Amino acid sequence: ERMQKELMDAISKNEIELAYQPIWDNRLGRVAKLEALARWTHREWGVISPVEFIPLAEQSGLIQAMGEKLLARACQDLKQLQAMGYDWLQISINRSTLEFNTLNPDGRDWLDVLHQHELAPSSFIFEITESIFMEGHEDHLQRIRALRSAGCLIAIDDFGTGFSALNYLRLYPMDLVKIDRSFVQQIPGHTQDRLLLKGLIDIVHNLGMQLVVEGIEREEQQAFICSQGCAYTQGFLFSKPLAWADLMSYLRHHH
Numbered sequence: 376e377r378m379q380k381e382l383m384d385a386i387s388k389n390e391i392e393l394a395y396q397p398i399w400d401n402r403l404g405r406v407a408k409l410e411a412l413a414r415w416t417h418r419e420w421g422v423i424s425p426v427e428f429i430p431l432a433e434q435s436g437l438i439q440a441m442g443e444k445l446l447a448r449a450c451q452d453l454k455q456l457q458a459m460g461y462d463w464l465q466i467s468i469n470r471s472t473l474e475f476n477t478l479n480p481d482g483r484d485w486l487d488v489l490h491q492h493e494l495a496p497s498s499f500i501f502e503i504t505e506s507i508f509m510e511g512h513e514d515h516l517q518r519i520r521a522l523r524s525a526g527c528l529i530a531i532d533d534f535g536t537g538f539s540a541l542n543y544l545r546l547y548p549m550d551l552v553k554i555d556r557s558f559v560q561q562i563p564g565h566t567q568d569r570l571l572l573k574g575l576i577d578i579v580h581n582l583g584m585q586l587v588v589e590g591i592e593r594e595e596q597q598a599f600i601c602s603q604g605c606a607y608t609q610g611f612l613f614s615k616p617l618a619w620a621d622l623m624s625y626l627r628h629h630h
């Protein structure tokens with residue numbers, strides 16, 4: 376209960392920050408997108424992982440307010456990046472299942488934030504996970520359509536870890552698939568994983584969607600994935616999630 380109160384405080388004082396992890400464009404050889412990841416450093420308890428505070432924010436009804444504040448923060452940061460000349464960058468922002476499923480069916484609350492900052496919705500990707508579809512809501516299709524028709528992109532995150540993942544590709548219009556890092560851990564040594572990944576890359580491309588392979592930590596993984604024609608990769612090989620000052624220096628040195 377103490378933690379819930381501290382979280383409420385941190386949200387209202389804008390103490391939840393964003394770290395950005397570069398998503399690399401293998402064709403153009405530059406950063407294409409930045410994944411925004413929430414970070415909370417408590418003055419007594421130190422760094423608290425989103426794995427802990429996102430569920431707490433959900434239980435205590437704070438997730439929507441927090442999500443909107445983080446989106447506004449991402450907008451301010453993108454404005455600044457654009458002013459510095461990085462005008463091609465997109466920001467990819469995570470949304471929990473509850474957060475997504477309680478958004479207005481017309482997406483208004485998030486779209487309003489983008490409009491207030493006078494930013495093109497096409498600069499924003501919302502990352503959702505397969506569990507969104509397990510709730511039995513009917514409105515999520517409407518939300519996805521509303522956000523996409525406004526110009527935003529929808530990514531399916533941690534792809535391949537959920538139940539009947541391929542079925543969701545059939546049923547829901549999506550722009551981007553992020554293949555879960557468990558699929559690359561044993562690449563390229565593991566024959567079965569290599570073939571699975573190869574097949575997934577083909578499926579996603581043939582469906583006309585963008586593909587990001589996550590969790591790239593070693594050169595040999597990156598080499599294999601590039602050889603399969605995958606456009607976007609993300610992982611510690613390129614960079615861990617970066618605080619703003621570190622992001623600035625990363626971008627200066629990598630474009």
Ligand code: G
Nearest residue numbers: 411412413424425426429445469470471474
């Ligand atoms: O960055 P890290 O590995 O600590 O993230 C852990 C998990 O928390 C990931 O699954 C990520 O998607 C989730 N997460 C990080 N930031 C946010 C956020 O701003 N909103 C939501 N809903 N989830 C987030």
Ligand code: G
Nearest residue numbers: 412469532533590591592609610611612616
């Ligand atoms: O669930 P989601 O994909 O949003 O989780 C993102 C989390 O994955 C981030 O917290 C980030 O720290 C972590 N991450 C990013 N790149 C790598 C990587 O190369 N290896 C591992 N183990 N974790 C990573």
Ligand code: MN
Nearest residue numbers: 410469502532
């Ligand atoms: Mn993610």
Ligand code: NA
Nearest residue numbers: 532533553589
């Ligand atoms: Na993921």
